[in-house]
Each structure stands twice: as C-alpha cells, then as structure tokens.
Amino acid sequence: MGEFPADSVGLVEPQTLHVTEPLALDCGKQLDEYELVYETYGQLNADRSNAILICHALSGSHHAAGYHADTPDGKPGWWDKCIGPGKPLDTNRFFVVCPANLGGYKGSTGPASAHPKTGRPYGPDFPVITVGDWVRSQAVLREHLGIEQWAVVAGGSLGGMQVMQWAIEYPERLKHALVIAAAPRLSAQNIAFNEIARQAIVTDPEFHGGRYAEHGVVPRRGLMLARMLGHITYLSDEAMRAKFGRDLRDGRLNYGFDVEFQVESYLRHQGQSFVERFDANTYLLMTKALDYFDPAGLHDDNLQAAFAPATARFLVISFTSDWRFSPERSREIVDALVDAGKQVSYAEIVSELGHDEFLLDLPQYTHTLRAYLERVAREVNP
C-alpha cells in the first residue's frame, strides 16, 4: 500500500451480504431477496462501540474511501477527503461502514441486477424505494455485523435524510446523528428539478419504458441532461462565476451552437462522463426517494413531532453557498430538534462552492467534523 497517501485507507474490497429474508417496502411490494454490498474501513473494537454508518447520496455508492484495484481513473471513494487514518472520520479510531443503497447503480441489488425469478435485469420493475426502505435494509446489515448501536450515523444530502430516518425509526441504534447539507423534505422547486430530470430520461426514445438494457441501448441524452441539470444545483452561482465566469472556450464568440462558454464545456463533460457509469432507472428511483422523504408529513407537517422518538445527539451542518439545500433548510431541522428538546449542535459553514461542499474538505468543515468526532471517539474508546 506504499503507493497510496499515508492518510488513505488504501486498497479496499467491497463485501456482499446476501439477504434471503424478504424486505417489505413502503410502496407495498417486497424484495424477496437482495444483496447489500458495502465497504468497511478501520477496525471494529472489542465492545463493538466504534462503528460509523455512512449513508450515501444520489450518485454515491458503497465506495466511500480508498482505492479499488481495478479503478481505471485512480480516483478514491466519494468521501475519501474525510475518511482515513487521521482524517475527520478517523479510521485509526472508528470502524466505518458504507453500504450501497438498494436501487443504486452498482453494488447492492438495483434495476441493473438480475431478477431472482427471471434472471433478467429488473429494469423498470425494480420497486419504487424510499429513504425508510434503505434504512430498514441498513438495519439488516447492522444486525449482520453484530453492532448493537452505531456510534454515529452520518450522511450528506440524501444521505442526511437517511440519518434523520435512522434517528426517528431506530432511536436506540445510534448515539450520534450527523446530518450534513440536507433538508427535512424537498421544496416544490427541488421536486421541479427532479421532475425535469426524470422527464429528460423517460422521454428519451432510447429509454424504452426502462427496458433499454434489453434493447442494448442507453438513454444517453436524457441521463446527460439530468446530470447537467443536477450540476446547476450542486454548484453555487458564485462558484460558477469564480470557476467559469463568462470565459470563452475559444477566446472569442463563434456565433454558433457549439460550445462557446467554458461552463457549457464543463456541463457537457459532466453529463457525458456520468452516462458512462450511471444507470438511468437508478436516477429515477433516487429522485423519487428524495421527493418522498417527508417525516413531518406523517405528523400533520409537524417536524418537531416527527423527531419526538429520537434520542441521538445531532450535529447538523450546512453551507452558506448551498442553494439546493440552503442553511435555511438545515435550520428547519435544528429548530424542530430544539423544540422537541433534543441535543443538537449546528454549524453553518461559510463556503463558496455550493451543495457539493459536503464532499470536499473546507477547513472549517473538516475542523467541525473532527472536533465533534474526537469527542465521540473519547466516549466510545475510554
């Protein structure tokens, strides 16, 4: 592992849990059997009290940190900036677990997996899945790993929604809840962005009602547009200005419809490379899970009431430049927790890059994570 940075978890290999106990889903259907693919970093301590569960966001996976032997681009996992020896989620002290979500594009059972009955890909027959379904499947993994209680459940964006769900549904199973760059539910505008992304995908003639794999094609155009649109919401206006401004790719206007501004080039590149790795049916499922998440909705829109069962201590983090889930949305969470009498710390990180900041390593952000998790480490490893 000498080839990896000293603060990297190094080479990692996913593990697979095959579950044969059916999982009842919120939509009314069930998965008779399924696989959960996950990675772990660090060592579980003797009393199994140092485990951190990481919940991933829309385009994430089980590969949160370190390197795969066959990674062609040499890029580490999606939260590698924060997970590793000496990093905020310190693998010298914590046992970090990151499962891939059901319905995802790789790893755990999803639309591209073979249906156990037919042997063909689920495709559009993969059931609509919710944040609650994910958390219930992660609870199966918890049991399998023999972890009575997570020291921490942590996640950003859609991952933060899973953290809230854990705290509400399994209060005794986590001591700390880290909710980063999240919202208690989507706004109408958030749903609108998701709906346009979905429409881009389902109206692509190569979508074939979700059975594109059977036709040997991919709804490239739709998935590309969806990802381009996503990137507008992940980056702040200020970040786009700082990154691209009105810079012209060729240094002059060409009065045509090819790429002219650098931002166009960036978006097309992001869209095109996403198509190579992601699955269109998964994109639909992930956006639906986002749309549906609404714990307050089950309590007459009273978020305080929704949080009533929670016993975890919360750390809520937002970023000032995040307009997808603005600090205002995090403060809704914090206010409801405070009103419900819960223990909550809140950090609003001054930032420039937008929603994606939660994946990066802004000093004030990593310092906040580090300080909080050092306290947790002292609790669990006396």
Add this chain to the structure above:
Amino acid sequence: MGEFPADSVGLVEPQTLHVTEPLALDCGKQLDEYELVYETYGQLNADRSNAILICHALSGSHHAAGYHADTPDGKPGWWDKCIGPGKPLDTNRFFVVCPANLGGYKGSTGPASAHPKTGRPYGPDFPVITVGDWVRSQAVLREHLGIEQWAVVAGGSLGGMQVMQWAIEYPERLKHALVIAAAPRLSAQNIAFNEIARQAIVTDPEFHGGRYAEHGVVPRRGLMLARMLGHITYLSDEAMRAKFGRDLRDGRLNYGFDVEFQVESYLRHQGQSFVERFDANTYLLMTKALDYFDPAGLHDDNLQAAFAPATARFLVISFTSDWRFSPERSREIVDALVDAGKQVSYAEIVSELGHDEFLLDLPQYTHTLRAYLERVAREVNP
C-alpha cells in the same frame, strides 16, 4: 369593442414593414431583406413625441396588448396588464409600438419564415442574432414610423437588455429607458440553464439538425424540457411553495413515475402547451442572444464605460423574489449608471412570484411605472 374590458386597447391587428435594405448582423452575415411585424396602441401625437417602444423577452412577440380576432384562447397580449387606456402605459396619452424580434417564432422574419432565395424555411440557416441586431432593426422601424425620438424605450428581462442597447447605441433616439427585471449580462449559471435547454432541443432525435420542419416533425420533447426548465427560473422557490407546496395531485403517493405532485403537473402542462405555439430554432436563437449580451465586455468589463454614451434618463426596476435576474443584478446596472453620471431612478419591488412578476400587475410595480410615466407624459404632451 364592447366585448372587451374598458381599460383594454381592444381588437388589434399586426402591421408589417417589409425592409429591402440589407441588415448587417453582428455574426458577420446579413439579412438581405426581412419583415418586421409590429402592433401599435394609442395615437401618435402631432409632434410625434409620445411614442413608447416596447422590447419583448424570450417568448414574447409583437402582440403585447389587446386581442386578436382569431385568438382561440381569448387571451390578451403578453403585457396587457400594463398597456391600455388608464393603465401605466396609458394609451390615451402614449403611442405604444411593439415589434416582434427577428428570429422570433411568429411575426417578424425568423427560422420558420421562407428564405427569400429558396422559398423554404430558414430553419437552422437563420443567422445567430444579437440584442444589437434587434435594436438596429428596431431603428429601421423607428425611421419608418417617422419618430425622431422615442419618449420611452421599455422592456423586461431580455427586453431590458434591448433597452440598455438602445441607450448606448442610439442615445439621441430615446428620452427615457425603462429597464425591468434585467441584468447587464448573464452569469455562468444563467448560461448553464440556457445551455441545458439548448442541449435538450438539439439532442432530440426529431430536431434533425434544425430541419425538423422539412421532416414534418417537431422536437417536442426537447422544447418541452427547455420550457419546463425555464419555468423553474421564472418562478421563485417561495412562489412554488405558495402555489404548489408538496401538494399531491391525487391526494396520496402512488409510488410510480406518473405525475404525483402538483408542481409536476404544472410543469408538464407548461411544457406541453409551449410546444404547440413556439419554434425550437427560435428558442436556440433567443437563448444565444441572452448569452451574448455583454456591453461591459466591449470595455474591459467596465459597465460604467459601456454606459458612457447614454443620455436617456433611466428607470430600473427589480423584484425581490426574482432569482433569475436578482435585484443584485439590477443594482449592478444602477451603480454603473450612477458612476457614469447618468440620471437614474431605481425601484426594488417587494414581491413573491419571481422573474415573471414583470409581466404582472403588483400594485407597487404598476404604481412605480404609472408615476414615472405620468411625469413623462407631462414632458411630451405639454
């Protein structure tokens, strides 16, 4: 005309100016001949001093007020709330002129018009057009109408950009410049939205490189997505919340990919009805004109220097809920005008609905317009 409201200009008929003098365009090409279609409301006074030029925005046309005999939906022109007898743009006092922009979807010569040489639609061969090109064609109309000087040139959004161009390029030809809900140039994020809309259109298999008319089809999916995306930027997050919240169309989740939330229904409807009336090539041209507008860019990014030639008095109006062109963008205009020693009034209207507010009749907005224009009316009709 008894069938129309008393403050309506009533039944109107477009007029056509056929221009045979070639128009040299910024892109280096020229239009050998072209038609400008326009409407007028009110009467030109004896000394021709009471004329207001209206510049329209992306999806506008020459039909700004009143009714067409053959309007199937019975809807008046796009700015009917502000133009008419006794309305802020009072047709009892002003002679209001609204031309359709070149490259537009109806009226003046555009991609759907027959090329004079071939007799077939221009389609993608219609040259890329700029705000400057529009203003130069509007100057031809001014000459034709025998108006030495507009009392006012007014416009919202992309229309406001044309107003700025008039003030810079033909300072002696207007006394007042009304710049509403505009920006001195697009931000990288604005360009990003436009680029995704364009990609949605050009990647639609029925776009056929812009020659869809020859194939007897329309790139419906792409144009629909473009319009849905536009609507996200026209409405504020708050407006969407107030209008739709998380209301479910069927009152319950159906765990599928049909419309679930009201906002989805709204967007799909907006997208679908737009396809019926708008032209995809025009959408591409309009977004490019927006992207290119950048008077400061010709002066080392110094907007104050760009405004140096202007002699008009300015009224700049912004809306607090507008996130497409926020008040901050209007203040850039105002600051540059002040620094350049120009006369400028600025009104920031407290609003909820977003960018589209400029088409509506919020009392503080219409009051501001009315007060300003009454002063203008006293100047021109002593």
